[in-house]
Amino acid sequence: MWLTLLVAWVAMSCANIGSPEGGPRDYTPPRMVKSSPLPGALNFTGNKVELTFDEYIQLKEQSTKVVISPAPKEQPGIRVLGRKVVIEFKDDLEPNTTYVIDFTNALLDNNESNALDGFSFAFSTGETLDTLQASGIVLRARDLEPMQHVLVGLHRNMDDSALVSEPFERITRTNDRGEFTLRNLKEGDYRIYALNDVDANYRWTRNEDMAWTPRVVTPTTSAFESQDTVFTFDHRVDTITTGYHTQFLPNDVYLPMFNENYSALYLKKTERPDAARLAVLLAAPSPQPPRVEVLAPRPAAREWCAIESRAARDSVVYWLTDSTLIKADSIKAIVHYLKSDSLDRIGEQADTINFVYRKSNAQLKAEAKEKKEHENRLKEIAKLRERLDKLAAEGKDDEDDREQLRLLLRVDSVAPPVLPLTVSKGKLNIGDSIAITSETPIAAIDPYRVSLRRMQPDSTWVNVPLPAAVPADTCSRLRFVFPAQLEPGGIYRLRLEQGAVTSVYRIGCDSIVADINVGATDEYANLFLTISPALDTPAFVELLDATEKVIATATVKGREAEFENIEPGYYYARITLDSNGNGRWDTGKFAEHRQPETVLYYPEKLRLRANWDVEQPWDIFATALNRQKHDDIKRNQPEQGKSLYEQRQAKERNTRRGQQGQDEEDDEFNSNAFGNGIYSGNKYRDSRAR
Numbered sequence: 001m002w003l004t005l006l007v008a009w010v011a012m013s014c015a016n017i018g019s020p021e022g023g024p025r026d027y028t029p030p031r032m033v034k035s036s037p038l039p040g041a042l043n044f045t046g047n048k049v050e051l052t053f054d055e056y057i058q059l060k061e062q063s064t065k066v067v068i069s070p071a072p073k074e075q076p077g078i079r080v081l082g083r084k085v086v087i088e089f090k091d092d093l094e095p096n097t098t099y100v101i102d103f104t105n106a107l108l109d110n111n112e113s114n115a116l117d118g119f120s121f122a123f124s125t126g127e128t129l130d131t132l133q134a135s136g137i138v139l140r141a142r143d144l145e146p147m148q149h150v151l152v153g154l155h156r157n158m159d160d161s162a163l164v165s166e167p168f169e170r171i172t173r174t175n176d177r178g179e180f181t182l183r184n185l186k187e188g189d190y191r192i193y194a195l196n197d198v199d200a201n202y203r204w205t206r207n208e209d210m211a212w213t214p215r216v217v218t219p220t221t222s223a224f225e226s227q228d229t230v231f232t233f234d235h236r237v238d239t240i241t242t243g244y245h246t247q248f249l250p251n252d253v254y255l256p257m258f259n260e261n262y263s264a265l266y267l268k269k270t271e272r273p274d275a276a277r278l279a280v281l282l283a284a285p286s287p288q289p290p291r292v293e294v295l296a297p298r299p300a301a302r303e304w305c306a307i308e309s310r311a312a313r314d315s316v317v318y319w320l321t322d323s324t325l326i327k328a329d330s331i332k333a334i335v336h337y338l339k340s341d342s343l344d345r346i347g348e349q350a351d352t353i354n355f356v357y358r359k360s361n362a363q364l365k366a367e368a369k370e371k372k373e374h375e376n377r378l379k380e381i382a383k384l385r386e387r388l389d390k391l392a393a394e395g396k397d398d399e400d401d402r403e404q405l406r407l408l409l410r411v412d413s414v415a416p417p418v419l420p421l422t423v424s425k426g427k428l429n430i431g432d433s434i435a436i437t438s439e440t441p442i443a444a445i446d447p448y449r450v451s452l453r454r455m456q457p458d459s460t461w462v463n464v465p466l467p468a469a470v471p472a473d474t475c476s477r478l479r480f481v482f483p484a485q486l487e488p489g490g491i492y493r494l495r496l497e498q499g500a501v502t503s504v505y506r507i508g509c510d511s512i513v514a515d516i517n518v519g520a521t522d523e524y525a526n527l528f529l530t531i532s533p534a535l536d537t538p539a540f541v542e543l544l545d546a547t548e549k550v551i552a553t554a555t556v557k558g559r560e561a562e563f564e565n566i567e568p569g570y571y572y573a574r575i576t577l578d579s580n581g582n583g584r585w586d587t588g589k590f591a592e593h594r595q596p597e598t599v600l601y602y603p604e605k606l607r608l609r610a611n612w613d614v615e616q617p618w619d620i621f622a623t624a625l626n627r628q629k630h631d632d633i634k635r636n637q638p639e640q641g642k643s644l645y646e647q648r649q650a651k652e653r654n655t656r657r658g659q660q661g662q663d664e665e666d667d668e669f670n671s672n673a674f675g676n677g678i679y680s681g682n683k684y685r686d687s688r689a690r
Contacts, residue, residue, distance in 0.1 A: 029116040041123040049087040056110035065106035069171045096126030098184045122184045132185040132219035135682035136253025138194045141596035144629045146178030146636045151197045154190040167202040176638045190217045194255040206262040211255035222247045252683040258596040265340040272355040278318040285313040290337035300324045306441040306504040309475045331355040419507045425514035430565040433481040440503045441477040445469045449500035455491040489520035525608035527563040530617045538581040544572040568610045573602035601628040626684045
């Protein structure tokens, strides 16, 4: 009997052995359940703040995300202890001041890493607590990239000098989508700024990224009411309730971040990368290029170099054409250039520089090896000649020795130098030009030694007029193009005879034949963009690939931007409101109160198919700025995409919309996101949540 019961009990126990089932997945971020002091506490006199949450938590990148405002002189200690965050101030708090501890999205639960986005805690050391807010977004002006975790602050001092001489009165950081909310503000007028505060001094230096809003910001509140509908289980209207809300304004501050690209003008670097080149690099673009005056050894020729400069006007390369200078180990010269002083005034400067060329150990070893091999060949040649002469005196000959002598003489002979060239060949797109690229500056191209022929339908060739080659870049002679009008679908043959192209060292090219095919019109697509509204400023549109490389540029004429003969594929479009009409995007300048030029993106991916014309209207202001740039080309992606909590909310909203039909889509409550319980006070964040 007892044995039977024991066996039965063991069997039941074994049947119950197994891993316990986990509960439903946690989608919600941590929730604060307790704090010391209480939220919004007045007359706080301590130096420690403790925040307790409903689950174990972690802080991610607290040094870059958590900010305390106003900023203490010494950085407080911030620790996580299980479910608790402890902040200990190391210096005395200012009296009658509202303090805000802003966590941005640094606070996450320990298991699923659900972020508590936008969480902050405020208290006051005085009798009142400031409660106003201002919200907005920081995007990089050039390409609308969200500026993640940059500093946003404000000043009541309206002078420009406040930005460089005073710390911000209230600060926060943007989240991983560039959104920000400045909380617990006093009544009054402010200027709002954004900084990529590299030196962490809460002030702007000219080499830091920055943004500012030209308008004076006056935080206010606005009361409004909205209707919410409760449905029965079978989707019929049960109850309509009225909700009352307080909206903090402004909630749409846009800060386009840019860098002035400022650098003091001075001589940054001089070098002699090889025997035939001198290089001079300035720290910034210069109104005039640097000039080199050679002192020793004295050049044998008046024209002792060929000059190549960069389009950025910050560097010059001197290709030495004087053999005296090329052979010299050291060249003493005076470099004349423009230099700015501490007051940003530009004046002429002259420095004496020794341009020294030292061969590397590898070069010295290679030269020593080549010299040794040459000496050995000369010895072998002398032996063979002596032996053949001896045989000849005896009336004999040795064909093997004679052939070996011919081979040695051929190897040891110095072949005439040839200018290496890269010439366009293969397939060219419609509108492309035939190009010639050299490793050393080109001195001349002889048009009588260059010819272009086109294949006829009967496979015969006919000569085609070829315009004279011109430099592809006026600052350089390394690349030339022939501006010939090549017919779509044409088959061409470019022929360069020996010596047709000559370098500044009087070295000519070898004979070259390059076959070229031009794409047919039915292999390409055409895109016609109609811009609205009508613009009162010049503008141009850039067509971008998936890496955001500019594929083509079109000026907006009237309201049209046309792109013809584009290779099939997926593209993206960006328009620049070119206020000064110079055909390129220009950054801003704070001292002149000049904002960077406005850039806007077409929000959809454009698919262009071969032999298709695409006509696309584009209202450039219809889509919110933070939703214009397509996610496929956005580099600064959210750290985890949408959080699990956001994913669940989106799923629930889509489910409700599917059940309740178009009425909910058109409901005023849902159209501004208030009725979904996700109103944050930041217009950009709420538009994203819809």
